[in-house]
Amino acid sequence: MLKKYRVAAIGFAHSHMTSNLKSFAECGGRVEFVAAADVMPKVKSVSTEKGTRLFGLQNAIDLYGFKKYDDYEKLLEENQLDIVLVCSENALHSVVMEKILSRGINVVVEKPLAASMEGALRIARAAAVAAAHNGAKVITNWPTAWSPAVRAAKKIVDSGAIGRVFKFCYRNADSQGPMSYGQNMTDTEKGLEWWHHSDTGGGALLDYCCYGACMSSWFIGRSPVAAYGLKANFDSPYGSAEDYASITVRFPEAVAQLEGSWTTVNSGVHNGPLVFGTNGTLVVRRDGAVEIYKKRHSEIPDEVITPEPLPSGRETLGMETIHHLDTGEPLFPMLDLGLNLTAMSILDAGIRSAQTGKMELINDGVWCIGNDSF
Secondary structure (H helix, E strand, C coil): CCCCEEEEEECCCCCCHHHHHHHHHCCHHHEEEEEEECCCCCCCCCCCCCCCHHHHHHHHHHHHCCEEECCHHHHHHHCCCCEEEECCCHHHHHHHHHHHHCCCCEEEEECCCCCCHHHHHHHHHHHHHHHHHCCCCEEEECHHHHCHHHHHHHHHHHCCCCCCEEEEEEECCCECCCCCCCCCCCHHHHHCCHHHCHHHCCCHHHHHHHHHHHHHHHHHCCCCCEEEEEEECCCCCCCCCCCEEEEEEEECCEEEEEEEECCECCCCCCCCCEEEECCEEEEECCCCCEEEECCCCCCCCCEEECCCCCCCCCCCHHHHHHHHHHHCCCCCHHHCHHHHHHHHHHHHHHHHHHHHCCCEECCCCCCCCCCCCC
16 A cells, blocks of 8 residues: 655745645645644735735645644644645745754755755755654755756757757746735735845845756756856845846856846746757747757757656656655656755855855855854
């Protein structure tokens, strides 16, 4: 008889909790939803519009019958759990995940892994202890991980079809901020959402540049060396966090250009990834096709590829998590802790660079020391 996994949800700051829970609900009898709790916010949200933390928690209870807790630590004490989904503020990921991992419970956290390299390393250390004592795992979700086009693009690059990669570009799709998807909110209400505060891990850099940080590391396959970051607030005066950011990342033999914007009505071009090689250029289109260009000055692709479907039984976050826990087979690389530590090192350097105005070295676990606090 197949194991039924007991699942809890902790932290409803990030609106992706809704889709993440849906992916587990679609696993049917393999999942039992147990309990849910938010994490005490530093910034108290007042809106109940779709996408806010207040909406997310109540929606989860209504849809899936979770028992509601006001204290997530009490939730952990009183329930036997196999998996906890975490969507707290980025700055609280490490605090919450340490407590979960110490109890031998697997964690599925929404991207990015943390708000700083120090926070990511706290998670990595807790995961290492858990792996040695109780086998608990850390899984980081990326919506782009479920894109057949992104996976096809990686296979094409690895095949050598465009030669050696020397440049990677990614910009998020059109966005005017996390509260711009039909919500009716005043600027004051938006300003009370964690997204718009730097000290909670809000802002466009961590929200959107993170995608490029993860994918560029995966596609290029080398350790990043240094980064130059820029942050600006063009149209969100009600918060301390940036609504636009870019990071230029130096790899040993390549460069990555990453952008995150909450101020874009229409990008006007494909968001990517765009991958430039010595023998050609690869473009992931918005419609999910992959183009390859090999002729100079040509606006017509030499090849247009329709990606294959994702592997059966591993098409969603819920399915992939259960498959991994059932079989012990490796996770899809974008979900793995190692790649996410590399992605976090890029984001961390980008943040430091935006503060200093200088290119900053990318620090790995050997060099990062300190204390992540909230």
